[in-house]
Amino acid sequence: MTGTDSLMPPGTPSVLGAAPDVTEDAREYLAAGGYRGALGAAELLDRLDGLRGRGGAGYPAAAKLRAVRDAGPRPVVVANGEEGEPGSVKDRWLLRARPHLVLDGLARAAEITGAERGYVYLSDTTAGERVRRALAERTPRLPCEVVDTPHTYVAGEETAVVRRINGGPALPTAKPPRPYQQGVGGAPTLVANVETLARIALVAAHPERRHRTVRSTLVTLSGRGAEPLLVEVPYGCTLRTLARAQGTPEPAGALMGGLFGGLIGPGRLDLVLDPDTLAAAGTALGCGAIRFLAPDECPVSLASAALAHLTAESARQCGICVAGTGAVRDAVGALTDGTADTGLLTRLERWSASLPGRGACGLLDAAAGTAGSLLRAFPDLVRAHLGTPCPDCAAPADAGRLTVPVPHVARRTVPRPRSAPASR
Incomplete structure (x- = not known):
């Protein structure tokens, strides 16, 4: 994979951070303003209106937070980093490269909901190592436990998350109740995607730039014959622009939203990246994974x-x-x-x-x-x-062609000198 990139306007707070190729440590995150902010829980919640969840369903984050807050005493918050979609890498990358940003967002979600404990749920071994190291670097305000799960397509579904944390298999359960009503240990539970939590932390740190933070997203772009790319883009960017950035300048269509947005033809490539616009066109942003069809691909x-x-x-x-x-x-x-x-x-x-x-x-x-x-x-x-x-269909269906590798994120082994400039 070629790595990470940003199409955001200069000066915009980014979930990619200043050095996407290196894991950010606690000192660097604190120097950039992390774990701080003047907003109280109620004011931060108000600033989150307009933020959609980034796990796939796109549910309003503020509404979900309010539902958990109002559902009963002693709620629980969960950072869901289990990516089942084969074409998505953003959540694993965030946990590997910017674990403190995710943990900060989880702590702020706990303050909003009144939660007294949290979990980070994942299947990626490297991500788990980075999160555990981040927790050891700085004692978190919120008692937090990392829960590992076997990687499957359905393991990140919110009721499967709760079931696994409760000691069962990572398999979905019938609804209702939903986790916000009765989740981990029977308590009201917020199951939030890690990118959603990262954006909550960015809004808390830079409330004056909340609009751009709320209206931008990570997307994983892939296609046959060109290297995949993890990129942060503002809503309003066209699919055609994203195809060119990824290296498929004249795609024959695209598979949208991981496996949830379905296929679109070449006549839809001027659609803009916006959840409502895409939904009105019969497709979906989903988890932000877009797989472009090469011109000669069936x-x-x-x-x-x-x-x-x-x-x-x-x-x-x-x-x-x-x-x-x-x-x-x-x-x-x-x-x-x-x-x-x-x-x-x-x-x-x-x-x-x-x-x-x-x-x-x-x-x-x-x-x-x-x-x-x-x-x-x-x-x-x-x-x-x-x-x-069909000659192009002659080979057996290969699910491997849908899989995207996580961009390499190195662990910094030589500490920066204390006089080094802030990383953002």
């Missing part, structure tokens, strides 16, 4: 790889999910080898409309959405696959 093949991954990652708790994801995978697989007929397309259209919302988590929704978006975005190309094998 979207049917990419959809087949995505569906193979989702089927393999099913928690296998819901019969409808096991049967539904498998059926959708097989149907798109028939398109790749030229054995599908128009009847199969009719069934695929029906499944894409009827399956969402029927599983305990969003995995089935992602599978149905991927198939439905393929039919909508590339109808002529899909029909061209009926009864005709």
